[in-house]
Structures are given as C-alpha cells and as structure tokens.
Amino acid sequence: MFYAVIPAGGSGTRLWPLSRAGHPKFLHALTGTPLSLLQATYGRLEGLATHESTFVVTGVAHAAAVARQLPSLPEGNILVEPTPRDSCAAIGLAAAVIARRDPRALMGAFAADQLVRDVPAFTDTLTRAIQGAEDGLLMTIGITPTHPETGYGYLHVGEPTGTADVCKVAEFAEKPKLDLAQRYVESGEYLWNAGMFVWRVDVFLDELARQQPALHDGLRRIAEAWDTRDREEVLAELWPGLTKISVDFGVMEGAGRAGLVGTVPGNFGWNDVGDFHTLGELLETDTAGNVVVELGPDVTVDPGNPAKPTVLMQDSERVVVVPRSGRLVAAVGVSDLIIVDTPDALLICPRARAQDVKKLVDSLKERGSIELL
C-alpha cells in the first residue's frame, strides 16, 4: 500500500496578484487545462495510491476549497493544520498519522503546486523511487536539469546502490549563483531537488526522532489523538510549540550526511510554475510569442458577449497576459512584459523582473494592505 501526501501550503507570492493568501497558487488552473494545480497533482497520483491512501495537509483557510476541488478525497484524509508550522511539521504530521494505521507504510510527499507534463514517465520514476524507499532510504526525486537554474536547490549524486537507478545523495547544494549552477549542469553530477520525497514512514520518523526529537514527540502525541475526541485539545496544546523548519533543513540534509538519502533521476516535464515568466514559457504562444493564460473554471467571462474581447494586442511581443477580471486588456507596442489583471489589483512587470513580484508583496505587507495579499 502506497500513501500519497500532498502538502498544500504556501501562497505562491511570485504569482501575486493571481495567487493570494486566500486563494493560493495550488487552487488555480494555470497550465492550459481546466484542472487546478492541486487537482492535477491529485490526478497524477491516482495510478500509485487509492483515494483512501491519499492525504492533503493544508491550512484552515483552504480546507473547504480543497474539499470542494477534490470531491473523491475522503474527508478524514484532509489534515488541517491550525497554523502554518512549515513543511517538516506538515509532512511529519501525515507520516505520524499514516504510521498509526500502517507502521511500515510507504509514503510519498508531493507539493500541490507543481506541473508534470509526462505522467507515465513520472509514474515510472516514482516506481523506482519506491524500490529505494523499500530498501530503507529517504528518497528524493532528482530532476535532470535542462538549464543552469539559480532558483532551485541541487542534489549532488553519489554512488549507485544497485537497486533500479537509485543512487545515494552525496550532498544537498543550496540555490547556487549562475556560474556555479553552470558548473553543476555541465558536470552531469547534479539534479534539481524537486521537493518530492518517498520513504517508509518508520525510517522517516526514526530520522525525525534523531534530528528533531521535540517535533517528533509532539507529532506522535498529536497522531495518537488524531482519531479520538481529544484531537482538537491536543492540537491546541502542542501544535503552536512545534519546531518551525522545512523538511529539507530539518531532516533531509542531516539524513544525507548520515548516508540515508537516495535519489532517482526523473525527466517528466517537471516545472514548479514559480513565477509568471516561467508560466509564460509553459504555455503555447501566438505567432508574436504572446501568451494568454486562459481562464480556469474558477472564473467566467461574459460568455453571452463574444464581441467583447478579453485581450487585444497590437505590435506587441512575448507578453504574458493573465486576464482574470473580465475587463479588456489592451496593449500597444509593448514587449517581454507581464500583465496580470484581477478584480482588485493589476500587476505590470517585465518578464526579466518576474522574481521581484515577491518584493512588491513584501511592500504591501509592510503597508498593512492585508486584503490585497
């Protein structure tokens, strides 16, 4: 039995104003299909896990939206965190809850807001990762790099273990500068760390206990109370004090140094849809290189009025337009620009500055404009 865990957190700051704290990236359909990123993530795991063995860990603000977007997911499989305590607590909670049901269960964790183009290749990679996990390794999925990306962490690949294509991970490398990223890619020894993990829950929880004993004990006590009437009381008592740390820093890097981490390379059209420039590269362009990020099922535009265009571009090239307000977006003579039009906020930004959208959101936070975040 394989358990799939989908941590559905994070607001996708670099996709503001489309992605908001109240309606974050994973709830949006962004990739030219009617499915939200969460729905697509759930769908691609159906070949590996049943609905009963799939869990989503999310915050109080999004539990209802998750429940509605995934009607086939059993209610009890939506694990709702009282407050965000970072990924180690979120993933650890799922591991502890699953371990109560099946102490040697195999579990994978898959971010809710990533894109996978080639699902059969993804399934094949996962199947190989599961073999490494069965052998007792904490497995990562390493994406074969296509360019010297500075926005991702890298995995330095070590010795093969002999099972499937599994190799040990010699080292976790932080987000590199461009020249270092180029050396990584040229060496052929590095993979992108996609933040997808596969392991036996007992192996993971043992490492958690070794490296983060307080967090481990808290999560074990919460998991024991999970299916009882004490759940809320125990959560209220313990959750706020849990160590706030990412699973990478909290467990994986230390486990790597202990020789416990493996990886399999994957090449399945992975993308983290991190910003509007990246999003523009994923979608089909018109002859001038312009991309219109089509409306998902969460927005409708005046279908009775086909004469009302949504986007009108003249003499414009390589523009990424996200029309989500129903208004006309008209551009003349612009190029390499991002235009995101939502009912209460508009963003204009060159594609080369797509990362800086985060700074804008920081400014809004400083101003206290919380209703726009």
Add this chain to the structure above:
Amino acid sequence: MFYAVIPAGGSGTRLWPLSRAGHPKFLHALTGTPLSLLQATYGRLEGLATHESTFVVTGVAHAAAVARQLPSLPEGNILVEPTPRDSCAAIGLAAAVIARRDPRALMGAFAADQLVRDVPAFTDTLTRAIQGAEDGLLMTIGITPTHPETGYGYLHVGEPTGTADVCKVAEFAEKPKLDLAQRYVESGEYLWNAGMFVWRVDVFLDELARQQPALHDGLRRIAEAWDTRDREEVLAELWPGLTKISVDFGVMEGAGRAGLVGTVPGNFGWNDVGDFHTLGELLETDTAGNVVVELGPDVTVDPGNPAKPTVLMQDSERVVVVPRSGRLVAAVGVSDLIIVDTPDALLICPRARAQDVKKLVDSLKERGSIELL
C-alpha cells in the same frame, strides 16, 4: 458684448480607455484640478463673456452632462446637434444663432478640451485678438511653438496690420514631418494653430456664404427657427444634409488665401492634452519621474480605507498611471510606460507609442466592440 462659443465634441480617441464616446475627454478632470476640461474652459472665459453670452455646442449624448457640469450656463445656451456634422456646422450654428440676436456680435470659439495654464496671459491675448476681429479679420490664436511638434497644424505669419500685435496669416500649413517642423520653429515665422478663433459673426457668415453656400443657407434657416416651435422640425429636415467639413478646411484656409485671416501670438501655457504622454508632461512627477493622474470628482475611491493604496511602484521610472477603477495598480521595474486602468478596460502602452492608442480604438470599432468605445 463678446460671445464665447465652446464646441464640445470629439471623443479624444488617443485618451482611450479613459475618454469614451459616452464620457469624452472634455468631461474629465485630467489636469490635477477638480475641474473638468470643459469646466476649466468655461471658467477661463468668464472674464471675457457673461454666462448669458456663452454657448456650448454639443451632441445629444452629452447635453445632460454639459448641463450638470455647468449649472450657471443658461439652458437655452446649450445648442444640441442632432448628429455630429464636424466643426464648421457646429461653430456655424452658434454664429448664426448669435447673429439673429446681435448681427455684428464679436464671437470667439474655444475647444472644450484644451488646457491653459496662464489665464491672465490668455485673456490678454484674446483682448488683442478681439481688436483684430473688430477690424474685420477672422482671427486665429497662434501659439508660440516650444518644440517641433508634428501633431499640430502651423500658421505662417505674414505682415503686421498695425493693430495691437495682429499680423495677417500668410498660409495655413498642415501637420508637418519632423524636419519641416524643425525648420518652422527655427524660422520664427510659424505659430501653432490652436484651433481658437475670434471674429465678427457677420464677417464669418459672409465668408461661410462665399465658400460653403449650402451650409450657410441651411444654418441660417435653422437659426431662424431656433427660438420657435419649429426648431425640431427644421433641424430634422436640414441638419442631416449639412456639409460635413471642419471649419479650418471649410472656411479658414480659403479666407486666408483671400487675405482675411489674422493672428496674434499667444504664450499662455497652452496644451491640447491630446494623449497620455502629453498629459504626463503636464503634471507633477515624483522623484522617479512617475505621474499619477489623480482622480477627478467623477470617480471616488474607497475613502474609508486609506491602507488600500491606489498605485504602488517599485523600481519604475517615468510611468504615467491613470488609476480609475479603485483597484491597486502595481508596477515593478518598468519605465516610460502608460498604464490606464478603468472599470472595464485596461491600456498598457509605451509613452513613445501614445499616438497609436487611436489604432487600438480603430481595432475595437472593427470588431464591433461598441460598448468599449
């Protein structure tokens, strides 16, 4: 007695989507004051004409808005054209109506959508133009050029008449190419044709009769019926057949060749507020050269929520923002851009392409998107 006539027509296509057919440029407050361009035009004529001797000629779509924006203007002084027949019919109608009341009246025509910074200098220039008009000339106001503008017509200044600073106009010159505009400005012999006219109504109507006899006869017959119960019937019969021509082509150029046109140079901070780039140059900038075209009295924004900013610019320079939807306009890393945000349409355009907004509006017309025009 001086009669001031304000033709209030034209939709200001290059100011779309702010200026619309239904709410054209002259009804908007654009220049950092709470007054609309029409109200400012009306106000600056108060030193020269009484309310009773001021007329506005406008279309059926804007008669009510004109009446509300100018509460002190007598109802009977709003001359409503059944359909647009260009400026010769509009100005000629006012001249004919005024001539019925006062056959040798002095009259001036002043577009409703221009900006004048120095009203005392404007009044002084007009006073000199009136002297030329009393001598029987069709007077133009010539703006002293500040740069080789290619978007305006020019007046080639001829011999002085001996009255005030009045000179004959030797020739009307069409909108020139840049090199020709430069020669005009360097020669010191050319003025911009601001489209402001001063004349005795009898002199104007005589020239109209000579050059456009059918239009003249139609307007005379309409003017005779104006203050009778036959007005609507006569308008319905004659107005649709009136010659559609501008006053420049229909009368002034021919009158110039006949030696009947004079001009006085004016230097009173004139601007035709023709496009968003020009508008940006009129207003105060922040230290990065950005301009926010403030809200006029026709739009209000959430005054109870000062934490909600209207415009947020980071690392951006020389941007013209017109925030008219109440939404946040956020820009990162852009420069020399125009951003116009209205409730149903958004425009993005480099300042250097401000003239091309007209092409966009033409595209919308072709698509039949009439509700956006």
